[in-house]
Amino acid sequence: MTAQTTMSAAPINQRAATRAQGIRRFKWTVLTPFLALMIFILGPALLLQGYFSFFSFSIFDAGDDTSFLSYFRASQWVGLDLWADALTDSKFGFAIVRSLMFAVGVTVGCFIIGFALALLMYRPFRGQGFYYIFFILPMLTVPIVIAYTGEMILYQNGPLNDILSRITGLRIEAQFLYKQEIALTTIGFMEIWNWTPFSFIIMMAGLASLPKEPQEAAQILGANRFQIFFEVQLPLLRPVILLALILRFLESMAEFPKTWGLLQGGPGSATETIPVYIFINAWQYFDISYAAVLSYVVLILMVAIVMSAIWLLRREKKNLDAMYDAKPEEG
Amino acid sequence: MAMTKSQRRMSFSAFRYLVLTFWLCIVAFPIFWMVSTSFKPDKEWFAWPPVYISENATMMNYLVVWADVSEYATNEDGDLETYTQSLQRPWEALGNSALISVIATTLSVLFGAVLAYGVSRYQILSEGRMFQLLMLRMVPPIVLVAPISIWYSALGLLDSITGLVMLYFLTTLPYAVWMSKSFIDEVPREMEQAAEILGASRARTIWEVVLPLVRSGLVATFLFILILTWSEYLLALLLSKTAVVTLPVELSKYQGSTEGRVYGRQAALSVGITLPLIVVGMIIRKHLARGFSFGMVRR
Numbered sequence: 001m002t003a004q005t006t007m008s009a010a011p012i013n014q015r016a017a018t019r020a021q022g023i024r025r026f027k028w029t030v031l032t033p034f035l036a037l038m039i040f041i042l043g044p045a046l047l048l049q050g051y052f053s054f055f056s057f058s059i060f061d062a063g064d065d066t067s068f069l070s071y072f073r074a075s076q077w078v079g080l081d082l083w084a085d086a087l088t089d090s091k092f093g094f095a096i097v098r099s100l101m102f103a104v105g106v107t108v109g110c111f112i113i114g115f116a117l118a119l120l121m122y123r124p125f126r127g128q129g130f131y132y133i134f135f136i137l138p139m140l141t142v143p144i145v146i147a148y149t150g151e152m153i154l155y156q157n158g159p160l161n162d163i164l165s166r167i168t169g170l171r172i173e174a175q176f177l178y179k180q181e182i183a184l185t186t187i188g189f190m191e192i193w194n195w196t197p198f199s200f201i202i203m204m205a206g207l208a209s210l211p212k213e214p215q216e217a218a219q220i221l222g223a224n225r226f227q228i229f230f231e232v233q234l235p236l237l238r239p240v241i242l243l244a245l246i247l248r249f250l251e252s253m254a255e256f257p258k259t260w261g262l263l264q265g266g267p268g269s270a271t272e273t274i275p276v277y278i279f280i281n282a283w284q285y286f287d288i289s290y291a292a293v294l295s296y297v298v299l300i301l302m303v304a305i306v307m308s309a310i311w312l313l314r315r316e317k318k319n320l321d322a323m324y325d326a327k328p329e330e331g
Numbered sequence: 332m333a334m335t336k337s338q339r340r341m342s343f344s345a346f347r348y349l350v351l352t353f354w355l356c357i358v359a360f361p362i363f364w365m366v367s368t369s370f371k372p373d374k375e376w377f378a379w380p381p382v383y384i385s386e387n388a389t390m391m392n393y394l395v396v397w398a399d400v401s402e403y404a405t406n407e408d409g410d411l412e413t414y415t416q417s418l419q420r421p422w423e424a425l426g427n428s429a430l431i432s433v434i435a436t437t438l439s440v441l442f443g444a445v446l447a448y449g450v451s452r453y454q455i456l457s458e459g460r461m462f463q464l465l466m467l468r469m470v471p472p473i474v475l476v477a478p479i480s481i482w483y484s485a486l487g488l489l490d491s492i493t494g495l496v497m498l499y500f501l502t503t504l505p506y507a508v509w510m511s512k513s514f515i516d517e518v519p520r521e522m523e524q525a526a527e528i529l530g531a532s533r534a535r536t537i538w539e540v541v542l543p544l545v546r547s548g549l550v551a552t553f554l555f556i557l558i559l560t561w562s563e564y565l566l567a568l569l570l571s572k573t574a575v576v577t578l579p580v581e582l583s584k585y586q587g588s589t590e591g592r593v594y595g596r597q598a599a600l601s602v603g604i605t606l607p608l609i610v611v612g613m614i615i616r617k618h619l620a621r622g623f624s625f626g627m628v629r630r
Contacts, residue, residue: 027455030446034504041479041497048478068485117354120347131351133616134358140612141362142562144579145601148586149365152594157379159364193361201619254471257564261583275473275565282477283569295474306469310462317458 051075052292053082059286075289082293091269092294095277096301102188102273103252109192110248111241114199122207132204139197143257150190151177151262177262180270187258187271194258195251199244206240207233239316246309253302274298365605369393369598376594392599397421421600424581431492431577432560435499440553442500443507444515444545448537450508451515452523461508468505476569483570490574495567499560507556514548515541551618554611561608578604 057075086092117135121128138146153160154176164172176186210233218232256275259265265272265280272280278298282291368376370388449455456464479498480489488494518541526536567577582604585597 023449023453023455026449026453030442030449030455034442034446037497038501041482041501042475044482045475045478048481049475052478068481071481113354117351120350125344125347127348127351131355133613134355136612136616136619137362137609138358140558140608141605142579142582142601142608144562144564144582145365145605146361148582148597149361149601152368152598153361153364155377157377157381159360159381159383162379162381193357250469254473256473257579261564261586275471278473278477288477288481291477295477299470299474302470302474303466306466309469310465314458314462 049292049295052289053296054079056082056289058288071288078289082289085290086293086297091272092277092297094269095272095274096298098184098272099253099274102184102191102255103249105185105188106191106195106252106255107245107249109188110196110199111245113192113196114201114244115203115241117196117200118203118207122204135200136197138194139201141194143194144261146190146194147258147261150186150193150258154186178267180267183263183267183270184259184273187255187262190258191252191255195248199248202240202244203237206237210236239313239320242312242316246313250302250306250309253305362605365598365601368594369602371595371598373593373595376592392595396596396599397603420576421578421581421603424576424578425603427492427575428561428578431495431499431575432557434492435496435503435560436553436557438496438500439503439507439556440511440549443504443552444511444549447508447512447515448541451512452520461512464508465505468502472502472565476566480570490571492575494570495575495577498566498570499563502566503556503559506559507552510552510555511545511549514545514552517548518544547618551615554615555619557611558608562604 051072052075054077055072055075056078057071061074061076121131152158155161156173156175160176161172161174164174177183214232214236215228218228223231254275255273256279259271259273259276260279263271265276278291278294281287281294367384369392370390371382371385372387372389372391375382375385375387446456450461483489483494486494488497522540522544523536526540527533531539562579563577564579564583567580568583571577571580578600582597582600585593585600
């Protein structure tokens with residue numbers, strides 16, 4: 001203790017310097033293996049993707065020779081031809097629109113149901129734990145299992161048609177999955193079933209963490225329930241709501257097991273979303289180059305979406321932190 | 332006629348139970364149907380009206396799928412037919428799934444927690460970098476699978492456990508870091524400082540002060556990521572062919588089977604895939620909420 005108090009300025013600086021050095025050493029010890037692995041796997045993948053987007057190559061071109069280098073020998077320079085193809089490919093355009101519509105629908109569906117359930121449940125009541133356990137179950141089931149179980153339920157002679165028949169008194173034989181007009185919507189409902197718990201859990205956490213004082217203050221000032229909800233609770237929940245929406249939107253853009261596992265893009269091309277369309281090009285037509293170009297277009301699109309999403313999230317987080325840090329002075 | 336306050340409360344309560352019970356039915360029905368189908372004999376799989384709870388419940392589906400028992404049944408012509416699916420190897424797939432997801436998850440959480448500790452206490456990554464890390468998860472994997480499979484085939488990593496583990500590690504790391512950071516952030520720094528003043532070393536402080544406080548959070552993170560890797564389908568489908576088959580891919584083989592749909596078998600396998608996850612989920616349900624909010628919820 002005495003040694004510390006009598007310490008002059010210089011050794012303190014020195015100690016700060018060694019501390020900073022230690023932190024730097026710790027940082028790079030941790031980050032190096034991670035960055036190395038990322039560069040080792042993703043680096044070559046991105047380079048290959050770039051190469052094949054300018055050099056046309058399909059697995060058929062390689063013939064019997066399936067060695068790595070034969071891919072390069074069999075590829076042919078085509079310049080920007082494939083890029084031009086991709087940007088004028090109407091099927092690809094439809095796939096993008098389909099994916100966006102699917103993702104928006106699923107995100108909104110999950111959010112509305114999840115938020116409504118959370119609003120009904122966040123205050124303690126008898127049976128809360130019981131309902132909570134059941135409501136998170138769908139998230140714990142494997143997506144591909146949901147797909148196949150969904151098929152059993154939606155089957156022409158399946159229980160859903162049976163229940164509808166009993167309610168209406170008619171014999172209903174709807175083909176929910178094999179009608180072009182509704183196939184994607186049906187998959188959307190499965191996705192909503194699967195991921196509503198995610199929105200539900202996030203919104204439960206958000207609602208439970210809201211400070212009580214502003215609500216009580218509003219109540220004293222004579223605000224009714226709706227005013228409190230829209231003008232006090234909702235603004236405080238904005239960051240969480242944004243998080244729930246963004247994560248869900250991005251994950252449903254990438255949805256694959258249900259669309260592919262059940263319908264492989266069909267009937268017709270009704271469920272050809274972005275992932276399915278890329279998959280078909282790469283693994284059914286074996287057109288590595290075209291798939292690479294499509295992937296790049298999607299990558300650029302997604303990075304743009306993700307960057308704006310991150311910008312939004314960071315802004316909200318900053319506002320939230322500022323609000324909470326300013327609170328002691330207000331109170 | 333205006334309702335009194337207690338009447339209003341009563342009717343709200345009734346409304347709440349009605350809505351919640353309705354959603355409960357929607358949530359529970361598919362799971363019920365999966366379990367119920369797994370016990371149905373083959374004649375009831377496609378029956379109209381559908382059979383909800385079989386009166387002739389049988390273990391046959393489980394025996395055929397999991398114990399490789401051959402089942403002999405007579406078809407309409409009275410001939411004996413075999414229903415064995417000799418191509419399926421569910422136990423091997425179960426082993427692969429367990430091995431891959433446990434290794435990848437352990438690496439991801441160990442590494443993620445150390446990184447998260449560094450970020451939480453020493454800001455070794457700026458907030459911007461942390462969000463960039465999240466991008467790893469947010470870009471759909473399909474856009475890179477084709478070149479990765481070419482690169483893997485050059486390295487000989489195609490169809491190998493190592494190859495899948497490396498990719499699962501990379502794609503789950505963002506969640507591991509963000510989730511464990513939200514738990515570590517909650518540990519007051521004063522406790523660590525107190526331990527240090529009392530003369531404990533850095534390692535001992537982390538081991539004896541921080542770790543016990545975040546243990547349950549880390550377990551939740553571990554199990555959540557285990558769920559993600561256990562049910563992963565796309566990468567497993569495309570980067571493994573024959574040698575390393577995981578359970579979701581194994582299940583999808585039934586869909587393409589030449590003998591037509593075999594709902595009972597599918598259901599029996601599905602139950603086997605889902606059961607471990609439900610058990611795991613029940614253990615972590617209390618911690619899920621905290622980990623998911625990624626610091627967007629303050630308490």
